[in-house]
Amino acid sequence: MTKSEHITFRQFMLQEHRRVGVTKDLIFLLEDIATACRIISHQIRSGAFSGTLGATEDTNVQGETQKQLDVIANDQFMLHCANTSRVAALVSEELDNVVWQKDAPKKGDYIVYFDPLDGSSNLELNISVGSIFSIVELEEDLSSTDDAAVLIAGQKQVCAGYALYGPSTSLVVTTGDGVNGFTHLNGTGEFLLTFPNMTVPAATNEFAINASRQKYWYPPVARYVDECLHGSDGPRGKNFNMRWVASMVAEVHRILTRGGVFLYPVDTQNADMGGRLRLLYEANPMGFIIEQAGGKASVGGSRILDVAPSDLHQRVPVLLGSSEEIDLLDDYHNS
Template sequence: MPFHQRKTLTQFLIEERRRFPDARGDFNALILDVATACKQIARGVAFGALGGMHGSADGAINVQGETQQKLDVLSNQAFIRVSEWGGSLAGMASEEMEQPYQIPAPYPRGKYLLVFDPLDGSSNIDVNVSVGSIFSILRAPEGTGEGGRDVTDTDFLQAGREQVAAGYALYGPTTMLVLTVGNGVHGFTLDPNLYDFMLTHPDMRVPEETQEFAINASNSRFWEPPIRQYVSECLAGKSGSRGKDFNMRWIASMVAEAHRILMRGGVFMYPRDTKDLTKPGRLRLLYEANPIGFIMEQAGGRASTGREPILDVQPTSLHQRIGVVFGSRSEVERIERYHHELPGAELPNPLFNERSLFRLSA
């Protein structure tokens, strides 16, 4: 598409708003605030060591028990400072904060909640691998917002299908913002000259057929039988029951994994396992699994726990963890079928015998 025919993010949002004559401008304003935060983070990531942004933040530990990187702190502050003053939000919640963030008294409160992972994959920063930000927008319950009470954890505990918008920014060779407002998925590339997001990938769709899967194979000894079965079939290649060869990918950056799958198909698995029985999964439901799940389903893919759709799960806590499988619909449905058919049985398979790289522990 010629440059002069490309829409800016602002133009795109105005056109979307026209479909709803009664809509106010605060929703669009909130998304543009989020986009501004992502631009600020992109600049910090791009400068890297030149800006003194590499390394941990003086040994700081976040609520997840993870070491905070300097860019984790910068990114969290960018989301807060850009979004708190505009009057669109009743409150915010972040991976980096134990409690919800209250909109300061001098600022008006609005009717939305913003939930975000300010910098996903931050452990990759020092090795220059793509990282990103993930966000979700929910409606605030009655009684919050203008003249209302402070928000509580419970206000954010909404199933993924209640999201009104979700998206992510990917800070890679180019900076991209991928967004859904419930009408498909659209990708915007940051123009480094205008410093504006331009629509470059309208109506993104997850390819139905795939020959790629992503999983951390070092955890194979902790996997449940359905995941072992699926991975073994992929590894068996053309000689196995699937009749085709698969490639395995693992970036350790959920945003990068999701973007690859949106662009060329595949399936991502970070399933529930037995490594730590106190955690029913590794990824966080509200600000990782739900927004990515919303994007996948809006793009024709599927997102699941392995047992049920991610978007149907009722959250029980702000930082709840969950097992996640998403990507090309047919592959995710196959994994779900294995969970329902083979919930507890060990499966005989030649790839998991005594010679297998994924041999079961005695």
């Protein structure tokens, strides 16, 4: 398929405006996010020459050492998301508190949550990393601008997406009516529609989990993985492949393109934190995307998008992907 046969991100979003009523302000915001992702992609590709692949001397609110590109990516999201007049607040993995753009947010304004550079520990290894974002539209005026005002359940998202910085730069987006993937055409500012109507097959024979944590797993996850590893001779009656990239964006992108499940469960070592991945800007957007593609996303026995947030940087278990596997995992957790 040639460039002329692909429509641009803007053309696609304008079609969605006419077809399902995606607002023009949301389109403007998504275009700004796409611009931020394009710049981040360039910064990553030139990091070895600019000397920005290494770590800073700082840690973020998570207690994690910040990479220089974590800071650069965060700055790009902050700068470009603030362009849209309806953005009321920005919530970043890299910042302790909400950054309010308005003193008196109104109904219809947007809250933008983002992990500006997921998987940044992979940067020096030249392994794929990404950015994750989520957008919620306020359903009423806000009487105050404290952090509690942005603790909104994932089921209220109006849009979610991610950028994957790999051999090519992909932008995958849902506005609540399916999932579509775009690829950046090098040398231009254009993202072109290359993966329309992305879906997650209901069945799979592939799972992704960090097996080095096996000794910490609770029985439901240990049982599931053990049955998969027994393959055709075990109770599942088929062979499974195991994967682990240590980049949530790369794992989810694989699931969207060929199926599978991604598991980062709560275990005995991270239970005091509630899990490993953050609810508002990792689990919620990825859960929304997976559900919109026909898959399921769970914390282990219940839906991720139903979790009521209690903290900006709240952590939760994440089990997502092909629906048959997540149903089985939920059964194991609930039995």
